[in-house]
Amino acid sequence: GYYGDFGGAFLPEILVATFDELERVYTEARNDPIFWHDYEQLMSSYSCRPTPITFAGNLTRHFGGARIFIKREDLNHTGAHKANNVMGQGLLVKRMGKTRVIAETGAGQHGVATATMAARFGFDCTIYMGEVDVERQRPNVFWMEQLGATVVPVTDGTRILKDAINEAFRDWVTNMDTTHYVLGTACGPHPFPEMVSWFQSIVGKEARRQFMEKEDRLPAKVFACVGGGSNAMGVFSGFFEDDVELIGVEAAGRGLDSGAHAARLCSQDASVGVAQGYKTYFLQNDDGQMRETHSIAAGLDYVGVSPILSDLKEKGRVRFEGATDSQVIEAVRLTMRKEGVIPALESAHAFARAFKEAPQMSADEMILINQSGRGDKDIFTIADAFDDPKWKQFIIEKANRYHA
Amino acid sequence: GYYGDFGGAFLPEILVATFDELERVYTEARNDPIFWHDYEQLMSSYSCRPTPITFAGNLTRHFGGARIFIKREDLNHTGAHKANNVMGQGLLVKRMGKTRVIAETGAGQHGVATATMAARFGFDCTIYMGEVDVERQRPNVFWMEQLGATVVPVTDGTRILKDAINEAFRDWVTNMDTTHYVLGTACGPHPFPEMVSWFQSIVGKEARRQFMEKEDRLPAKVFACVGGGSNAMGVFSGFFEDDVELIGVEAAGRGLDSGAHAARLCSQDASVGVAQGYKTYFLQNDDGQMRETHSIAAGLDYVGVSPILSDLKEKGRVRFEGATDSQVIEAVRLTMRKEGVIPALESAHAFARAFKEAPQMSADEMILINQSGRGDKDIFTIADAFDDPKWKQFIIEKANRYHA
Amino acid sequence: MLESYIRSRLAEKKILLMTHIVIGYPSLDASLEIVRTMVEAGVDLMELQIPFSEPIADGPVILKANQRALANGVTVKQCLDFGSRVAGRFPIPFLYMTYFNILFKFGVDRFAEHMQKAGLHGAIVPDLPPEEAGDYLKAMGEKHLAPVFIYSPTTPTDRLNAIADVADGFIYCVARKGVTGGQTEFSLQLDGYLARCRAATSLPLALGFGVKDRSDIKFLEGKADIAVIGTQALRLMEDGGVDAVGNFIRELQR
C-alpha cells in the first residue's frame, strides 16, 4: 500500500478487516476486464463519457503561444470529474453486497455526486459535511437532500472538510458491515488513493486517445488543479509513460508567503505526516497538528494531498505550482469571455497556471488543461468574488420576500 | 414557409430582405453536407454530443410497465438542448459574415446559451429579457453578463418572454445589417421554425440510432415537453417515419380548467392567430390580444407554439397532453430519488406524463423521455416549489451579510 | 377612392399631412378630441391604430400607447365603433393601422365589410407583407378599400414593383431602418431611396418617420406626397396636451 515513501494504511484495528475486504474486491475488479467494461458502459450511458477535448482557439490566439485544449470533465453528470469516482465505487459496493454509502464533502460536489450515485444504485446515503461548509454550500446541501441523502453537519474541529472525513470514519467504524465509505479523492488509507486514481484514469486514457486520434501526437504539457488530487491523477495517468510534462496546480490562496493558502507540494509550509489514515505532505505545525488552510476554491483547501502525488513530486515526474485567488478569478473571467466555458474555481487554478506558461511556448506545441468541473455551481462564490452588486440586490430582495 | 395551415412569415417589410438572406444561407447550409458535418463536429467537441440515452431501471421497476429511457440533453454544455440551436445558428452567422447576435430569453437558458455561443464565436451579444424574468432569473443574468453579453431588461408589455421577443425584433429591424437574431425556439417567422427544428433534429437522429444500436428496435412512445417546441421537434423528428407515438406535454399549470396554464394544443383555451411573425395556436382573447399564461416552468409559459407542432396536432401525428405544476414537482422529486437525475422543471412535464402512461404499458414496450435540460439551474424555483425552510434561511443569512 | 382623393388634395397642397393616433389612448374620449383637433388643424388624412398586445414594428412611444389603451380595456369593437364615428363625422379619409391578428381574429372579410360600412378608406397592416396577404387583398378589393403597403430602404427593386402591383391608395415609405419614432437623417441618401420608390409605383408616396418641424416638411416637398406625423404628435400630446398637437400641426403647414 505504499507509493514510494507515501501512502500506507494507518487504520484503527476495527477497520482492518473492512479494508481487507475492500482491497480484495477492488483487486478482483481491477483484474476483471468485464468490470472496467461495465464501468465504461455506465459512464457512457449515465454520464456522457467520453467527455470531449475542446480546442480553445480564442485563448490560443489571445496568448499567442501553444495551442490550448481543454478536457471537459465539467460536462459529466453532476458537473465534475467526481462522477467517475463515485460511480466506480458504486459498482464495487454492489459487488460487496453493501446497502449503504457514506461520504465526506467539502464544496459539496462529491456529496452531490455520491447522493446521485446512491439514488441510482438504490443505496441509503449519509453525507458528512463540516458545518461551515453546510452554511456556505447550501445549494449543494439542498440537492443532496432532494436526492434522498441525509446530510449531517459536522460541528467538531474546524468544521470543514477534514473534520467531515474524520466523522465519516467514525460512522464507518460503527457500521462497516452494511456501509461503504465513498472517499472522494485519491487520499486516505490504501487502497483508496490507488483505487480512486484508477477510476479517474478514465480521464487520462480518453485524453491520450483523443489527442492521438485528432492530432496524431501528444500535448507538451498537461495542467490539472490539485486538491486531494483525484482529477490530476486521473488526467496525468494517461501520460505517465510519455514525454509529456505534468503540472499540478495548488491553491496559493492569498500568496505562498501569506500563510493563507493550501499548497502542500509547491510551498515550504507543508511537511510529511500521517493523518486520516495515510502518510503524505500535510499542512501541519511542528507538533503535527493540522493547520487551517485557505483557498477561494472550497474543493482545494484540504490539508493533505494524494500520497501518489507526493511520490511523483519526490520523483520529479510532476511539477507543482500555485495559483493565487486573484489569478484564479482572472482566469475564470477570461475563459468565460473568450470561450464561453465556465470553469469551476478549482479547475481555474489549472487554467491560471497554463495561461502563464502558454505564451512562452511555440505555436506548434499543444497543452491540455483539465477542466475538472463547471463553475455555475459556484454562483454564490463567484458572484461574491466578482463582488456583483446586482446579485447582492437579488439575494436581498429574495430574502425580503421570504421574510414577508 | 407553411406547415399545413400554420407558419408563414408575417414580417415588417424592413425585415423581408434579412429573412430572404437568412433563408438563402440556411438553405445552402442545409444542402451542404459539410455544414452538418461541421455542426456535428462542433457539438461533439464543444458540447458532449451524442448525448446518451439512460435506462431508468429504478423508475421502470417503480411503475412496473414499459421500460423507461431518458435522452440526456441535460448533459449538453450550458445544461440544455438550447445549445444545439444556438451553436447551429452561430455557424450560420459566420456564413453570413455578421458580427453581432441578439436573442430573447425567458427562463434565461437560451440567453445563457446564446451568450456562450457569442463568446465562443467572438460575436457581440445583446440579450433581451423581460424585467420580471430578469428579477426571477438573476443567476442566469449574472452568467450572461459574465460571458460578455449585454442583458437588456424589457420593461414593456407584460415584461416576460413574448415582450422580449418583440423587443428583439425591434432591435433587429434597426440593426439587421450587422446583426442576426438567434431565435430560441421553433417559432417565429419562416425559416425559424424549420431551421431551429433542423438543428434540434440532432437529438432525434441520435436517439433513433441509439435505440437501434442498443435495443434493435424503437420505443413505443416518445415524450417531450412543449414550450415553444424546439426540444419536442428535435426528438420527435427522429421518429416521424416510424410507428412511434409522439406525445407533446404542455404546461397545465394550476389545471386546464383554471385559466392559469400555458396549454395551447391540449386545451380549448387557445385559438389560431398571427403574432410575432407567424401563424399558430395562441392563448389569446377573442379580440386577438395575447393572454397571460402560467407555468411553474418559466421556459414553458409562452403564448404561442411551434407552427409545425400545430400542424402535427391537426394531422394527428403528435398527441398533446398537459401536466400540472404539482404533478411536475412530484415528477422531479421521484426522478431525483429514483435515478439521481434532476430534470429541469420544463423537462419534468414530459416525465410527469410518461409516469401516467408507463404503468399501463407492457414490460416489453419501451418509452423515451426527452430530458431537455437539467434542473440544478432552477434551484431558486425548485427550492421555492418545495418550500424548503433551510434554503430560505440560507438566503436570509446571505442577505444579512450583504447588508452588513 | 383614396388615391384620387390624395391626387386632388395634391393639386392644392405641395405635400399632405397624415397623422396617427392610437385609439383609446389616453382614452376613447380623448382620442375623439385629438382627431377633432388634428382635423381642424388641417391634416389631410389619418391613421387610426387599433391597439394590439404585440406591436412588433412600433417603437417605445407607440408601444406604450398600445399597452395603455389595452390596459384601459379598449376592445376591437370599441375601436371599430370609434372609426365609424370619426369617419362619419370628419371630412378627411381615415385608415386603420393595426397588426394582422386583429383582422384575422375578427375575420378579414368581416373586417373589410365593417370598414366599408363605416366609411374608412383603407388600412395599413405592418406585419402583413403581400406574400401573406391573399385573403386580405381579396376582401379589401371587393370592398374598394385601399390596402396600403410599405416600402423600406432594404426592399429590392423587383419587390418594390411587386408590392406596387397589389398596393392601393398610396405607399407608405419607411425612411430608415428601425421601428417608429427614431431619428431620421434627411440626407441625399433619402433622395435616392425615394427616386427608387417613385420609379416602382405610380401611387402617391407617404414618408415616415420622424418629422419634427416645418423645415422637415419643406425638405420633403417635391420628394414625397404625404408626410407622416406619428410619434412626434403623440409625444407632444403627452407633454402639452391636445392644444400643443394642434399648434404643431398648424405650424408645420405655415
Place this chain on the structure above:
Amino acid sequence: MLESYIRSRLAEKKILLMTHIVIGYPSLDASLEIVRTMVEAGVDLMELQIPFSEPIADGPVILKANQRALANGVTVKQCLDFGSRVAGRFPIPFLYMTYFNILFKFGVDRFAEHMQKAGLHGAIVPDLPPEEAGDYLKAMGEKHLAPVFIYSPTTPTDRLNAIADVADGFIYCVARKGVTGGQTEFSLQLDGYLARCRAATSLPLALGFGVKDRSDIKFLEGKADIAVIGTQALRLMEDGGVDAVGNFIRELQR
C-alpha cells in the same frame, strides 16, 4: 516491565482499572489534579492522551476534549513534561495514548527515549496497526517500553495471533464496533470474543469501552484483566468535577 506489574496486581485484585485523561483538558493543572484523584481512588494504570487535531478513532466526548486542549494551546512538549511529572510522582504505570502523527513528527526514536527517561511504561497508538509499526516497534523494544496493540471483534484469528507476536504489556480489546464512548451490551457474545482473544495471546487483556458501574466491573471479573474507564470518567468530570470521578472509581471497586 508492564506485563509483570499487571500480573502482580492481578494476584491482589480480580480485575484492574485503567483510566484515561486527555492532557490539558480542561487545563494542565486540572489534568494533574485528575491524575492525583484517580490514583488516590485506586486505579491501577492510566492512559495519558496527547491531544491530536484529527482523533479519528475517538467518539464525540474525547474528540471535544482533544480540541479544547489544543484550543488552550497545549503543545506536545507540555504533554511530555506532564507525563514526566506524573510518572515521577505517582506509583502506578502510565501509558501515552495518541495518534501516530504525534510520534512521527516528534521522531519515533526520540519519543521512545523521552518515554523511557520519564518513566512511562508504554503507549497505545490507535491508528498504528502492526503493519505500519516497524520503526515504532524497534524503538519501543530498544527502550523496553510496551507497545500496546488493539484487538477488535472484526479481527480474524490469525491476525489476533500476529498482533500478539508484536504486542507487549497487555492487549487492548475493543468490545464492539464504533468509536470510544458508545454503549456496549455485555452479553454472551462478549464471552466468545474474549475467549478468542485469550486463545490468541498470553498477554493480559484490557477491555474497553463503556463501563458504567460496579455491576459492569463484576460482570467482567474473570473475563478480562483490566477494565478501561474512558469516556464515562470524562463525562462525570464534566458534570460533577474531580470529586465525582474519585467517587465513581472508588464505587467501582467497592
